[in-house]
Amino acid sequence: NDRLSTEVFLGRNELDDSQVTVGDPDFGDFQISINRDVVYLGADDSRQGNDLNYTSNLIKLNMQYLAGNHVITAGFERDELDVFNLFVQHSRGGELDFFDDSGRGGLSGIDKFEQGLPDRIYYGSGGGTNNVNDAAAKFKSEQTTFYIQDEYFFENIDLTVVGGLRYERFGTDDKPAFNQAFTDLYGFANDATVDGVDILMPRIGFTWNKNDTTTIRGGAGLFSGGNPNVWISNSYSNDGITNVQLRQSFDDSLFNLPLSGAGRPGFDVPQALIDGVASVTADDASTSRMALVDPNYKQPNELKFALGATVDLPKGFTLDTDLLYSVQRDSAVYRDIAQQVTGFTAAGSPILSNVVGSENFMLTNSNRNADTLVLSASVNKKWDNGLETTFGYAYTDAEDISGMNSSVAFSNFTNVATLNPNDPLPGTSEFETQNRFTFRLNYKTELFSNLQTSVSVYGVYKDGQSTSFSQSGDGVEANNRNRRSLLYVPMLNDGAVVYDERFDRQAFDEFVSSEGLARGQFVRRGSAGSRSSGRIDLRIDQELPGFGDLKPKVFLKINNVLNMLSSDWGGQYDAAFVSEQVVGSSVNDAGQFVFEQFNTPETTDLLEDISVWAARIGLEVRF
Numbered sequence: 025n026d027r028l029s030t031e032v033f034l035g036r037n038e039l040d041d042s043q044v045t046v047g048d049p050d051f052g053d054f055q056i057s058i059n060r061d062v063v064y065l066g067a068d069d070s071r072q073g074n075d076l077n078y079t080s081n082l083i084k085l086n087m088q089y090l091a092g093n094h095v096i097t098a099g100f101e102r103d104e105l106d107v108f109n110l111f112v113q114h115s116r117g118g119e120l121d122f123f124d125d126s127g128r129g130g131l132s133g134i135d136k137f138e139q140g141l142p143d144r145i146y147y148g149s150g151g152g153t154n155n156v157n158d159a160a161a162k163f164k165s166e167q168t169t170f171y172i173q174d175e176y177f178f179e180n181i182d183l184t185v186v187g188g189l190r191y192e193r194f195g196t197d198d199k200p201a202f203n204q205a206f207t208d209l210y211g212f213a214n215d216a217t218v219d220g221v222d223i224l225m226p227r228i229g230f231t232w233n234k235n236d237t238t239t240i241r242g243g244a245g246l247f248s249g250g251n252p253n254v255w256i257s258n259s260y261s262n263d264g265i266t267n268v269q270l271r272q273s274f275d276d277s278l279f280n281l282p283l284s285g286a287g288r289p290g291f292d293v294p295q296a297l298i299d300g301v302a303s304v305t306a307d308d309a310s311t312s313r314m315a316l317v318d319p320n321y322k323q324p325n326e327l328k329f330a331l332g333a334t335v336d337l338p339k340g341f342t343l344d345t346d347l348l349y350s351v352q353r354d355s356a357v358y359r360d361i362a363q364q365v366t367g368f369t370a371a372g373s374p375i376l377s378n379v380v381g382s383e384n385f386m387l388t389n390s391n392r393n394a395d396t397l398v399l400s401a402s403v404n405k406k407w408d409n410g411l412e413t414t415f416g417y418a419y420t421d422a423e424d425i426s427g428m429n430s431s432v433a434f435s436n437f438t439n440v441a442t443l444n445p446n447d448p449l450p451g452t453s454e455f456e457t458q459n460r461f462t463f464r465l466n467y468k469t470e471l472f473s474n475l476q477t478s479v480s481v482y483g484v485y486k487d488g489q490s491t492s493f494s495q496s497g498d499g500v501e502a503n504n505r506n507r508r509s510l511l512y513v514p515m516l517n518d519g520a521v522v523y524d525e526r527f528d529r530q531a532f533d534e535f536v537s538s539e540g541l542a543r544g545q546f547v548r549r550g551s552a553g554s555r556s557s558g559r560i561d562l563r564i565d566q567e568l569p570g571f572g573d574l575k576p577k578v579f580l581k582i583n584n585v586l587n588m589l590s591s592d593w594g595g596q597y598d599a600a601f602v603s604e605q606v607v608g609s610s611v612n613d614a615g616q617f618v619f620e621q622f623n624t625p626e627t628t629d630l631l632e633d634i635s636v637w638a639a640r641i642g643l644e645v646r647f
Contacts, residue, residue, distance in 0.1 A: 452550025
């Protein structure tokens, strides 16, 4: 049947990927704070037990049928995953944190390190066994997809309309280990999965060739982001039984504590932590530092609207313009269900305390929406002499609820600047580049007879990404000294803030003035900028005489030409990750912020690896 075409695709993918730390893998992760900086020694906590193995079996069936002016497409896909994910932090040597309290009259991080006085020690392994492999997440899951669409051509007006539906469903028969102690504490089970989570996504689009010089296109639809297995895996290994994570503070020095194994400080964690993990059973499971999935979890999705046009202008120029507006719905977030709002500061921000359990992170959905608007335009021109140029500009105003920039539940929970970590508000996305200018120049000629020479130059200049001004989380959030609490900017005489005698108020006031911050309110998330970046790349290709079907050419690629011309040029920058702490603070009994230390913020990080130029010469042969 020449009207019907079908396609069958079968695929299998196997992965065995382990992460190996630099240096001695048995020496613990030492984090020594020096003012706002941290010195890291030893094996980082996330690579002390890290091995991912999975097998993916994929089947795709696709059908296309022609019926008059209709092109009907339908299909089925099923992706089956078999996962072994070993991700056990702190399992060899643990993590030891030494905080810098010198600004408050206490010991510095270095002093504590020299005396063997960590503020806290982490250790984790397989519950009941201290065998790290027993803590791995092992589960099977599948994603099933059906889709159908109809593409119809209105011949009399040269208009093509496409409409369709896409349905996705997640399934699994495997559950995390049931934790009775957690269920007794919270009143619901910890073993929920994404089994049965589904979403129906309608979409429609059009392309209208208005005339010989103008094409208009647009569409609207619901879109989803794929399989959330990287987050789901946390609930299988952090169930309070399988992977037990303990954190403890000790009054004595490491040099005096009973240590496990050979008793080597830095290599062997305190015996009390080993015994704590060994004592865990299904009947006496941990109810802290767990990860779980909301029984009512929904698949995050975006509602998108697009409109664009391509216009052929006089003298051979072509203009492309596009508008994209999207609304994030049911955004994935983590909540610490142990914490609840138990009060408010004098400035009006919530104070969260542990009410039931400690540090239990649930993957759930935000009930708030986040909007994004993208406007872009480009102009292209081709000349008869082989030169082609393209200039482009894009404007982006992007919000999100949480960056969800980690595979770890705890990190996803803490890596967002907010006032209420259990209910973050929409804010400027850390991935936003507000203004971006680009150009591309291509030139083709024949310096040698019948042998093409081509030169390509690409350049970009873009705004820096956003970050947030923050202050300490001490006193406003349980279990967290993270610097992600949004900064309060007080009035000159503000009853919500008192100042420690060591606080440099003049420098702080100068900072507020230079940044133009509004007083008497909290800063918005993502309202701090970072340095812009520019870059030019060059490629030159020269064809060589061939032999039969062999078509060789040599090429020269230079990345970051600006840095090659001057070491002061071509720097590539990123914003400070999540936030930049401006004020070290605490909360007194009256709910007032106590501003204890001012830190001159540095919102820009230099990305050294891509800020230097690199050149490559090569030979390419096609046959």
